[in-house]
Amino acid sequence: MPRDTRPAAPGPFTLDPTAADHFGEAARMRAAGPVVRVVLPGDVPAWLIIRHDAVAELLAHREVSKDWRNWAALADGTVPADWPLLGMFKVDNMVYADGDDHLRLRRPVVKVFTPARVAAMGSGIENIVDGLLDHLPRKADADCVVDLRAHFAEQVPLTVICDLVGVPHDWRPLLAGLVQRLFDTTLTAGEAAHIQHARYHLLRDLVLLRRTEPADDITTALIALCDNDTNASTDEKNTQAEDAKTLSAEELVDTLWLLLTAGYETTASLLANASLALLAHPGQLRAARDGGPDMWPRVVEESLRRNAPVGNFPARYPLTDITIAGTAIPAGDLVLAGYSSAGRDTDRHGPDADAFDIHRSAAKHLAFGGGPHLCLGAHLARLQATVALPALFSRYPRLALAAEPGSLPPLKSLFANSAARVPVRLGAPARRTSEP
Template sequence: MTDSSRPLVIDPTGRDIHGENARIRARSAVTQVELPGGVVAWSVTSYDLLRRLLSDPRVSKDARQHWPQLINGEVNEEWPLHLWVSVQNMFTAYGAEHRRLRGLVSSAFTARRVAALRPQVERITADLLDALAAAPEGPVDLREGFAYPLPIEVICQLLGIPDDARPGLRRTVDVVFNTTITPEEAQANQVEMYAILDNLVATKRAAPGDDMTSDLIAARDADDGSRLTESEMVDTLILLISAGHETTVNLLDQAITALLTHPDQLDLVRTGRVSWDDVIEEALRWQAPVAHLPLRYAVEDIEIDGFRIGKGEAILAGYAAAGRDPDLHGADADTFDLTRANKNHLSFGHGAHYCLGAPLARLEAAVALPALFDRFPDMALAVPEAELSHIDSFISNGHRVLPVTLRAAA
C-alpha cells in the first residue's frame, strides 16, 4: 500500500489547517482522513459536493442509529472526541427527532427576536471597548478582552447562567474544542461539565427565570416529560453554550486579524467602498470559524459524482476547505478580498442542520467590528502575523491570543 492510499492523518493541533486542506484536496475532493484515536472518516473539501451532502437525507448525524463503530463499541468513551457524537440534542439527531429538538429552541432565534437583541449587544460592546480604553499602555489580547467576552456574555444572558457558573463552563467548553487532549482528560472534563449543568438545572427548576434554560426545563417537565428527556435538555444546553459562542469568537478574531494584516482591504471599508457585511462574509469564507465538523454518517451507500461512501461510514465536513475551494472561488481562493463577487461559504452549515445561531453571530459581528475599528483607528498587531499561534484544535479555527496595540506610538 502506498502512502497516498492510506488515510491522511489530521494534525490534532490545527497548526496548519489550510495547508493540510490543500494536501487533502490534492488527493481528491472526497478522501479518507484519520482523526485522533485512529477513527477514519471521509473528508469532503469540495464546496459543491459538501453542500449537496449536507442536505442529503441519506446523510445522518445520529451515531446511535447510523455509525456501526459506535453501535458495536469500537468507538467508546475512551475516544477523545466521544462527546461530539454521544450528546443527545439536535446536533446529533436525524429526521423527525431532529425536527422535534430543533423546534424547541428555534423560536429564540427568529429574525425578530435576534433583532431585538441589538441594544443588548451594543451595550456589551460599549462596555468592553471602555474597558480596553482604560487598560494600561501596551499590547492587549483582543481575543481575551473582546472577541471572547462579547458572545459568551450574550449567550449566558440568554440562558440565564449565573456569574459563578461561567468560569467553569468556559473552561470545560474550551476543553471540548481542544483536540489534543487525552481520553482521561476528555472524560474528566465531561464529568465536570455535566456537574455544572446539573447544578444549573436544579437551581433553575427551583427558581425559574425569564431565560432559555427555564424554558427548556418547562418543556422537559411538561406533559410528564414526553417532549424532552432530561438528557436531551442538558445536552441542548451544552450545544447552545458551545455553539452559541465559539463560532462568533473565531469570526471576530479572524475578521480583526484579516483587516489588520490587509491594510488595503481595511482602507476599502473605511472609505465606504465595501461594507461591514462584506467583511463578515469574506471572513467567514476565508477563515471558517469551524474548520472541520465531526461527524455525519451514510445511512445507505452513497454514489456522488463518481465517489462512493459506504453505508455506515463517517463523513467529516470540511467547512474551511469548502470556503477556499478553487473550483468555486478561482485561483485566488486563498486571498482575502472584500471586493470578491462570490463570497459563498458553508461556515454555518447547510440544509436541516444549518446553524440556528447564524443571525445572532452576524449581528454581533456587525455591531462589534465597526465599533472596535472606530474606537481605535490606529490599532495594529503587536507581533508579526507569523507569530500568531493557533489554538489546539483541528475543529475550532482561531488564535490562542490576539495581541494588538490599540493606539499609535507617541
C-alpha cells in the same frame, strides 16, 4: 455483482490534532480530490469532504444520518468508549438527530430562540461591546500588548450567549474553560472525561437553579415548555405536551450545551478571524471604514468564507452505501465536512480563493452548514459581528498587530479554526461623541 472499478479515494491523510498548518494541510488534501480518507487522533478512520460542491452534496444527501448511533465503529467497539474526542460526536441534541427526531428536538429551541428575541438584543449587544472596549486598555501587559481574542473576541459572545441562556455571572469562567477545552483535539482520555463530567453537572445545576429562580432567559423558557404549563389552554397544552415528549432531562442538558458551545466558540473565532484579517490587510480595513455600514456585512461574509470558524464539522454516517463526488463511502462510516477547506476551494471561489477581499462578488459559503441542520444561531453570530467589528475599529483607529500574522499559534483543534491569540497594540482611543 459487477466489480466496482472506481478508483480508491486518496489517503489516508493523518490529520494534525494541533492544526499547526491547517490550511496547508487542507490545500494538499483538496489537490488529491474532493473526498479523502483521513485518520483522526487515536487512529480513528474517517472520510473528509473538502471541496464546496462535495460538501453541499453531503449536506443535502437523504441517506446520511447525523445520529451517532449509526456509526458502525462506535457500535461494535472499534472506537473505545473513552476516546478523547467522543464528546464532539456522542451528544443528544438536534445537531445529532435526524428526521422527525431532529424536528422534535429543534422545535422547542425554535419556539424560544426566535428572530424577534435576537433582534431585540441589538442595543444590549452594543452596550456589551462598548463596556468591553472601555476596559481593553486595562488588559494590556507590561509591553502594552492586549490579546484581542481573550479580552474581546471571546468576551462578546460569552456575555451574549450566557445572558441569553441565563448562566449566572460567577459561573461563566468555568463554562468558558470547559467549552475551550472541548474543542481541543490534543486531550487525554482523562481530561476529556473531566470536561464531560463537569459540563453535565454545571448544566444540571443551571436547570435546577432556573426551576427555583425563573428568569427571562432561554433555560427558563425551555423548562416551561418541558414542564407543560398547567395554566395553558387545551390547544397550548397539546403542543407543549408534544414538545415535552421530545426533551428528556438529558436532552435538555445537551441542548443547553449546544447553545452555549456554538454560541460562544464559533462567534469568538469569527470575531478573532475577521479582526486579524483586517489588521493584516490595511487596504481592506480602509475600505471597510470608508465604505459605510453596508461594508461591514461584507467583511463578515468574506471572513466566514475565507476563514470559517469551524474547521471540520462532525459528523455524518451513511445509512446505506453512498457516493459523494464520485467516491463510494460505505454505510456506517464516519464522515466529516471540511467547512474551512470548502471556503478556499478554487473551483467555487476562483484562483484567488486564499485572498481576503471584501469587494469579492458574493458567493455562497458553507460556514454555517446547510440543509435541515443549517445553524440556528447564524443570525445572532452575524448580528454580533456587525456590531462588534465597526465599534472596535472606530474606538481604536490606530489598532495594530503586535506580531506577524503567520507567527500566531492556532487553536489546537480539528474542529475550531482560529488563532489562539491576537496580540495587538491599541493606540490612542478615539474621542467618544458623548465626551466633552
